[in-house]
Amino acid sequence: MLKIYPVAVSMLLLASCNQPLADSFTTPATADWLTYGGTALEQRFSPLTEINSDTVENLGLAWSHEFDTARGLEATPLVVDGVIYTTSAWSKVYAFDAVSGKQLWSYDPKVPGETGFKACCDVVNRGAAFHDGKIYVGALDGRLIALDAKTGSLLWSTVTVDQSKPYTITGAPRVVKGRVLIGNGGAEYGVRGYVSAYDAQTGKLAWRFYTVPPAKGAAPDGAASDSIIEKMQATWDGDWSKFGGGGTVWDSIVYDEEFNQVLIGVGNGSPWDHRVRSNGKGDNLFISSVVALDADTGEYKWHYQGVPGESWDFTQTQSIILANLKIGGADRKVMMQAPKNGLFYVIDRSDGKLISAKNFVPVNWTSGVDMKTGRPVENPEARYGKGLFVATPSGHGAHNWQPMAFSPQTGLAYIPAQEVPLAYVSDKPFVPRQGGWNLGVNLAINTLPDDKAALKAVRSSLRGYIIAWDPVKQKEAWRVDLGGPGNGGMLTSAGGLVFAGNAKGKLVAYAADSGKELWSYDTGIGIIAPPITYSVDGVQYVAVMAGYGGGYGLPAAFAELQGPRPNGRLLVFALGGKASYKIARAPQAPPVIVQENWSPATVTKGAELYGNTCSVCHGGGARSSGVLPDLRRSGVLADKASWQAVVHDGVLKENGMVGFAKWMSRDDIEAIRAYVADRARLVAKEGDQ
Known part of the structure; x- marks a missing residue:
């Protein structure tokens, strides 16, 4: 009652x-x-x-x-x-x-x-x-x-x-x-x-x-x-x-x-x-x-x-x-x-x-x-x-x-x-992605700047x-x-x-x-x-x-x-409630430094792909909120084969991370790895801004 x-x-x-x-x-x-x-x-x-x-x-x-x-x-x-x-x-x-x-x-x-x-x-x-x-x-x-x-x-x-x-x-x-x-x-x-x-x-x-x-x-x-x-x-x-x-x-x-x-x-x-x-x-x-x-x-x-x-x-x-x-x-x-x-x-x-x-x-x-x-x-x-x-x-x-x-x-x-x-610009040419995001807008133009003053202005x-x-x-x-x-x-x-x-x-x-x-x-x-x-x-x-x-x-x-x-x-x-309560937070892992090097063009391509696809879950500029893995700090980043297995093949799909083979080539996915590795090096050099 x-x-x-x-x-x-x-x-x-x-x-x-x-x-x-x-x-x-x-x-x-x-x-x-x-x-x-x-x-x-x-x-x-x-x-x-x-x-x-x-x-x-x-x-x-x-x-x-x-x-x-x-x-x-x-x-x-x-x-x-x-x-x-x-x-x-x-x-x-x-x-x-x-x-x-x-x-x-x-x-x-x-x-x-x-x-x-x-x-x-x-x-x-x-x-x-x-x-x-x-x-x-x-x-x-x-x-x-x-x-x-x-x-x-x-x-x-x-x-x-x-x-x-x-x-x-x-x-x-x-x-x-x-x-x-x-x-x-x-x-x-x-x-x-x-x-x-x-x-x-x-x-x-x-x-x-x-x-x-x-x-x-x-x-x-x-x-x-x-x-x-x-x-x-x-x-x-x-x-x-x-x-x-x-x-x-x-x-x-x-x-x-x-x-x-x-x-x-x-x-x-x-x-x-x-x-x-x-x-x-x-x-x-x-x-x-x-x-x-x-x-x-x-x-x-x-x-x-x-x-x-x-x-x-x-x-x-x-x-x-x-x-x-x-x-x-x-x-x-x-x-x-x-x-x-x-x-x-x-x-x-x-x-x-x-x-x-x-x-x-x-x-x-x-x-x-x-x-x-x-x-x-x-x-x-x-x-x-x-x-x-x-x-x-x-x-x-x-x-x-x-x-x-x-x-x-x-x-x-x-x-x-x-x-x-948010900055909007038409995605030209618009290429449909069956089952993927289809906005007609290029989100990558919102990629965060590296300059500290510019980054501070964005935050403010x-x-x-x-x-x-x-x-x-x-x-x-x-x-x-x-x-x-x-x-x-x-x-x-x-x-x-x-x-x-x-x-x-x-x-x-x-x-x-x-x-x-x-x-x-x-x-x-x-x-x-x-x-x-x-x-x-x-x-x-x-x-x-x-x-x-x-x-x-x-x-x-x-x-x-x-x-x-x-x-x-x-x-x-x-x-009058007096229940005990505590939260244990795991420490932030250090950035993963990858030994390979990529051309600036590959990193730029990776930034575009990341901005239009990965950023909506893993954060702009590869800066994770912590709800999902920070890719700059992921052990998978260090190994090309592991990265391809996760991002291309979808070995972690049961966790929600599907494979992107239907939308991206292996070269595309390696370019994203190049960009994330570049972001990890920036964190190692300058810390989280």
Whole structure:
């Protein structure tokens, strides 16, 4: 039975009466954390007040659990009737007693190691869903799995994607009206996005909506999206089906009960470059959009496209929060979103009409949004058609998947924001790589400089903040400088607090009204996941997954806590907690000095190949964040045959390191070795900069 605390709920309602904002349609506040965003509103706001601005200084560790992986941990744990359910890398699922930390069960879906190559942004998983005694999880290899919540035993499993294509699942499912909704990823490689609804009891497909149309002349899909195919096709040009078009629904799926609709966030185009994907023509519906679907049938209702014909990996998949706001003296039922492109959107949920949009970080790809059309006013140089363009924000996002939160008490949204510029130039000639990355953009131009002053300038351009944003005024209320990007998601509570972890490994509590730091705990592990809070037998807890990685952290050349990473942890805190805790970090190995010498042309060729292929996992300039091996320090580097066995032949594919024989020759792979060896010599000479 769910534990409901009338005192906490009444305090929340009383506080809300004194604020300009109020949500009359919230689901009942409970002591549990039942779904990804806390409730269907996805506000990540808790009514619990035992841990508050006065008592938080007494917060201490109650218990922790060490996982079997040092890969990124992005999950939002669920708490149901005194049990925590969470997921780790490689889509593993765990259940713990929420008070003692005793592990109750675990489930390993045994995802094949080579699937890791299909995952653009680490082998992460953002969490599970709970419904009717069952736990649901999307596996990296495209399966949707139902488990018995008490025992962890498998109830059913269904494949949701064509596994011969580079699809993955990293997002958390949502359960809506007895159906489990799940999307997928893979748009960097070349897939066609969609969202699917499966019967929660049987796993049978109920409906599917494709976010990108089939090619002109192709047969309909027999899907809920068939009725809108012609409208979508009119916004595309050429044969986009060669690379699927992209538009994957890899994160936000939100149920809006008031309008019986599901709001989905749709990702980037595939390839990135609009000229390659669609001959530079058309808006390319529904990439970079929010789309509203009928919750029963999956039929199209409305959409808002943030970046028509996008070319920068500006996904619109980031957190969608539902609320009622008083705007211009009127009560408006809205959704709020702060996606990668750097603009904070307030949109009417009844019809998808834009109410307001304002940049929350510096942006140079647009000067703002034309409120008559709802379209961005683009910088004519931004599409890099006439040469290089350094975009801010970039595909790393002004705000990425790390969830933001919203407090109906303060009326503020709390955004884990960042500034990560990226240089874009068309990849000419574009050479398709079946099953590999297909961006249409030359990433190698972002290779890090050797000059110390230039390197320092690059590092200083990377910024991270917590921004408290007033969605009514479209104005910043306060900010906290985190020193760099790649930080954790947000939690806010009726105790007047905001909790967030950061890349330096600290979980911090801030005053929700001012941003003043009130408490912190050093986990020793970079945190990218969002915290949650729950209560059992009247005792409130705060929990967070600590484990660095993900799309930014995996290849981050300037990562905090650089070096070999310890295994990730689940940490749970309570007032008066005194559990012991320690982290052992392995020392950084010395660079490997290779005796062979190569021509400058070979090293230059290797730099280009590395920048466009290897850097997305092993770090720019061969500077590893430590999540994956630092190739400059790998013993494999010293031996040509061993290097070829790993990189060409794929002898370590079970660990996620596939062979690249289908895309590169042995000479290409030796050129990469030459470049990495050159980087190792630089480290030996000048040290890590």
